[in-house]
Amino acid sequence: MxxxxxxxxxxxxxYFEQLLNDSYIDPxxxxxxxxxxxxxxxxxxxxxxxxxxxxxxxxxYGNFSFIQAPPKVGKSFFVSLLTTVYxxxxxxxxxxxxxxxxxxxxxxxxxxxxxxFHASKMFKRxxxxxxxxxxxxxxxxxxxxxxxxxxxxxxxxxxxxxxDAGLVIIDGIADLCNNVNCVEESNRVVQKxxxxxxxxxxxxxxVIHSNFGSDKPTGHxxxxxxxxxxxxxxxxxxxxxxxxxxxxxxxxxxxxxxxFSFSINKGLPEIPHLPSFNEILS
Numbered sequence: 001m002x003x004x005x006x007x008x009x010x011x012x013x014x015y016f017e018q019l020l021n022d023s024y025i026d027p028x029x030x031x032x033x034x035x036x037x038x039x040x041x042x043x044x045x046x047x048x049x050x051x052x053x054x055x056x057x058x059x060x061y062g063n064f065s066f067i068q069a070p071p072k073v074g075k076s077f078f079v080s081l082l083t084t085v086y087x088x089x090x091x092x093x094x095x096x097x098x099x100x101x102x103x104x105x106x107x108x109x110x111x112x113x114x115x116x117f118h119a120s121k122m123f124k125r126x127x128x129x130x131x132x133x134x135x136x137x138x139x140x141x142x143x144x145x146x147x148x149x150x151x152x153x154x155x156x157x158x159x160x161x162x163x164d165a166g167l168v169i170i171d172g173i174a175d176l177c178n179n180v181n182c183v184e185e186s187n188r189v190v191q192k193x194x195x196x197x198x199x200x201x202x203x204x205x206x207v208i209h210s211n212f213g214s215d216k217p218t219g220h221x222x223x224x225x226x227x228x229x230x231x232x233x234x235x236x237x238x239x240x241x242x243x244x245x246x247x248x249x250x251x252x253x254x255x256x257x258x259x260f261s262f263s264i265n266k267g268l269p270e271i272p273h274l275p276s277f278n279e280i281l282s
Contacts, residue, residue: 009145020057034060037167037203038086040257056191056257058082059231063253064204064224065196066173068217069235073243074262075207077269079171079237080125081262083107086167087126087134094129096260096271100193104137105166105202106264110154112175116141129268138162142175151176151192165200171207173221180219190224210234215250226251244272 039055059065069075084091086100087107111119119141127133140157142150154176158165170176173193177185198203206225208217215234217225226232232251238244244261262271 034062036060036101038078038082039099039101040260043255055101057254058098058233058253058257059167059203059205059230061203062197062201063230064193064206064228064232065231066208066217066229067233067235068205068208068210068215068222068250070210070212073235074235074264074269075235076122077264078245078262079109079169079205079207080122080129080245080246081271082168083109083137083169084126084129086135091129093273094268094270096273098271102166104136105164106138106162107134107164107167107169108138108140108158108165109169109171110140110142111171112139112142112145112150112152113172115143119143125268130192134150134169136164147176147178151189155196156191158196162200165202168196168200168202168204169207170204173206173208173225174218177219180221183220186218186219186221186224189221190228194228232252 024179031181036055036057037060038058040058041056042053043056044053061252067078081095081098085095085098089100089102092097109123110119111122114122119139126137138157138161141212144246145153156171158168170193173189174180174222176189176192179185179203193204196202208222208225211218211222215244216222217232229251231249234248234250236246236248238246240263241261243263245263246259246261248259250258260271262269264270265272
């Protein structure tokens with residue numbers, strides 16, 4: 001065995017020992033519930049130590065969720081609502097039961113589809129909803145970049161320009177691929193998302209279109225996201241009220257949040273109070 005072979009074996013040993021430290025889980029160890037980044041309502045259940053109540057996650061730290069919808073349904077408005085809730089933690093009646101669990105962490109929002117004018121309008125919505133600006137709110141329009149440059153730019157920015165990323169939004173994730181039906185490219189993007197969420201212990205919200213005439217997210221990329229995501233959130237126009245957009249928990253690894261709706265009021269999104277059955281009867 002040459003000195004070069006010996007050096008390689010030692011390098012491999014050190015590398016896999018680090019992977020062992022990161023990956024090993026003792027099955028007898030009590031692993032705590034991951035901290036929630038954004039929630040929608042609460043749920044309670046009985047334990048040996050009495051009743052416990054937890055927020056129902058729209059997303060937890062260290063994981064990613066994705067939002068899917070056909071074009072022009074209102075994805076960017078819903079993202080603006082999520083952003084505002086996270087930055088302000090509670091926006092009152094406009095946010096319904098949605099709550100942010102920010103703890104002074106930062107929001108980084110990357111838009112890949114819109115030019116500077118329309119991206120700027122979207123980035124301003126949280127300020128208009130809240131009525132004030134925010135510290136730790138990073139906004140970037142990446143439309144002019146190539147897919148590879150976008151991915152590398154996001155990687156660089158999170159590594160060097162953000163102190164404590166709590167919520168990271170990529171609208172839309174498909175623009176980090178040259179071809180969403182390429183298995184290798186799609187897998188590379190999803191693996192990068194999983195790396196970012198673990199490295200920065202953030203929650204990532206990804207936005208992707210649905211296939212035309214289908215409720216499936218676009219391409220192999222969409223299929224890979226479905227397998228790895230914490231929450232798959234689907235937006236649909238309400239069948240009976242054209243002014244409402246329904247928010248549906250299509251898949252989750254947690255307790256599913258109840259379906260709810262939002263509307264656009266004077267150019268800003270809100271969750272309207274819809275009377276319950278008992279309220280209608282009273």
